[in-house]
Amino acid sequence: MEKRFLWGTATAAHQIEGGNRNNDWWEWEQLGHIKGGGSSDIACDSWNRWRQDLDLAQELNTNAYRFSLEWSRIEPEEGRFDPEAIDHYREMLQEMRRREMEPILTLHHFTIPLWLAHKGGYEHPDFPAYFERFCQNVVPLYAPYVRYWITINEPNVIAALGYLFGIFPPGVQSFSRCGRVLKQFLLAHARAYRIIKNAAPQSLVSVAINVQNISPASASPLDRLAAGLVDQFYNRGFLKAMVDGRTRMPFGWGSRIPGLANTLDYVGLNYYSRIFIGFRLRGGFAEVRKAVPRSDMDQEIYPQGFYQAIRQVAAYKKPILITESGIADARDQYRPDYLRQVIGGMRQAMQEGIPILGYLHWSLMDNFEWNEGYSQKFGLYEMDFTTLERKPRPSAQLFRAICSGEH
Numbered sequence: 001m002e003k004r005f006l007w008g009t010a011t012a013a014h015q016i017e018g019g020n021r022n023n024d025w026w027e028w029e030q031l032g033h034i035k036g037g038g039s040s041d042i043a044c045d046s047w048n049r050w051r052q053d054l055d056l057a058q059e060l061n062t063n064a065y066r067f068s069l070e071w072s073r074i075e076p077e078e079g080r081f082d083p084e085a086i087d088h089y090r091e092m093l094q095e096m097r098r099r100e101m102e103p104i105l106t107l108h109h110f111t112i113p114l115w116l117a118h119k120g121g122y123e124h125p126d127f128p129a130y131f132e133r134f135c136q137n138v139v140p141l142y143a144p145y146v147r148y149w150i151t152i153n154e155p156n157v158i159a160a161l162g163y164l165f166g167i168f169p170p171g172v173q174s175f176s177r178c179g180r181v182l183k184q185f186l187l188a189h190a191r192a193y194r195i196i197k198n199a200a201p202q203s204l205v206s207v208a209i210n211v212q213n214i215s216p217a218s219a220s221p222l223d224r225l226a227a228g229l230v231d232q233f234y235n236r237g238f239l240k241a242m243v244d245g246r247t248r249m250p251f252g253w254g255s256r257i258p259g260l261a262n263t264l265d266y267v268g269l270n271y272y273s274r275i276f277i278g279f280r281l282r283g284g285f286a287e288v289r290k291a292v293p294r295s296d297m298d299q300e301i302y303p304q305g306f307y308q309a310i311r312q313v314a315a316y317k318k319p320i321l322i323t324e325s326g327i328a329d330a331r332d333q334y335r336p337d338y339l340r341q342v343i344g345g346m347r348q349a350m351q352e353g354i355p356i357l358g359y360l361h362w363s364l365m366d367n368f369e370w371n372e373g374y375s376q377k378f379g380l381y382e383m384d385f386t387t388l389e390r391k392p393r394p395s396a397q398l399f400r401a402i403c404s405g406e407h
């Protein structure tokens with residue numbers, strides 16, 4: 001078990017690297033799905049500036065950094081693996097080790113190579129095998145440097161936004177297809193888990209699950225029922241399946257997935273906000289909007305829910321790593337208080353004996369926020385997307401003080 005508490009920031013390749021036109025998101029951007037017409041073309045140019053970004057992370061006095069591999073750079077064509085891209089990420093890992101920063105490596109964060117997207121993407125029957133092949137080609141090379149692995153970032157978000165609400169690629173709106181994709185992620189995770197454990201038996205593997213605080217819109221039994229079901233489907237089902245190896249609604253009816261049981265070494269927890277759910281005759285449930293304080297991204301500012309989210313995932317009796325938490329707040333009006341409150345909630349949970357390995361703030365700097373483009377600013381560093389200058393927000397100082405034990 002890690003001795004030092006991990007304090008860090010989190011990023012994802014497609015959101016910061018720039019200069020890559022080879023994945024499904026790039027194509028989605030070209031189709032005009034992004035707010036403000038934005039594209040990931042340059043993003044933060046971190047493909048070239050990653051050393052400078054590690055400097056920024058170190059200036060916060062962090063000792064960990066979470067980032068992701070861009071599959072479409074590493075395997076730009078089916079079955080062809082690019083040695084330069086592979087070396088690029090290895091160099092990053094080596095540099096982090098030199099700086100005594102713990103890398104937390106995400107193998108898949110929202111994007112797939114175009115060749116795979118054009119074949120049917122996550123729904124292709126061989127998606128788990130394609131992911132396995134990708135992992136086989138990178139995991140043994142990176143294993144000497146990595147202890148904490150995340151196979152898939154927010155499988156529940158990709159399934160919900162891409163296959164139920166249709167606002168992420170491929171823009172599908174179908175409950176059954178959403179369920180099928182979740183099952184594909186479980187199959188893919190199980191395969192990746194084995195590869196990682198074979199290469200590095202001591203390493204710890206998880207997904208990063210997005211946990212929303214889901215509350216009933218009213219005290220009515222039907223609203224409670226609807227909220228409970230959404231909570232099960234969205235927050236709980238995937239992790240439970242990783243523990244007992246069985247499918248459940250919405251991705252099955254109890255069948256066993258080979259190799260899946262006990263593939264949750266720790267819980268990677270991403271927390272942002274709360275939603276209210278009400279019962280509806282048509283569709284079963286709907287989000288109910290209440291008059292609550294909201295971030296720039298229209299999410300309720302609800303740091304109080306963080307403690308509850310930790311309590312919820314503590315039920316799996318595994319160590320917890322906070323793999324993301326943050327707020328879209330261009331003017332840095334609410335972030336300092338948000339930070340103080342989530343760290344307070346985390347400390348309370350730790351005092352109660354819940355094992356927490358670390359806290360990784362989303363995000364190091366403003367970046368390409370998927371369908372929201374550059375309109376949402378999650379960064380501790382403010383980014384000028386014209387000059388690519390990075391400037392610390394006041395919250396960066398606060399986070400530095402927290403990481404230094406001064407708060």
Ligand code: IFM
Pocket residue numbers: 012015154270324362369378
């Ligand atoms: O930017 C995203 C990230 O890619 C996944 N989790 C939520 C973040 C903020 O919306």
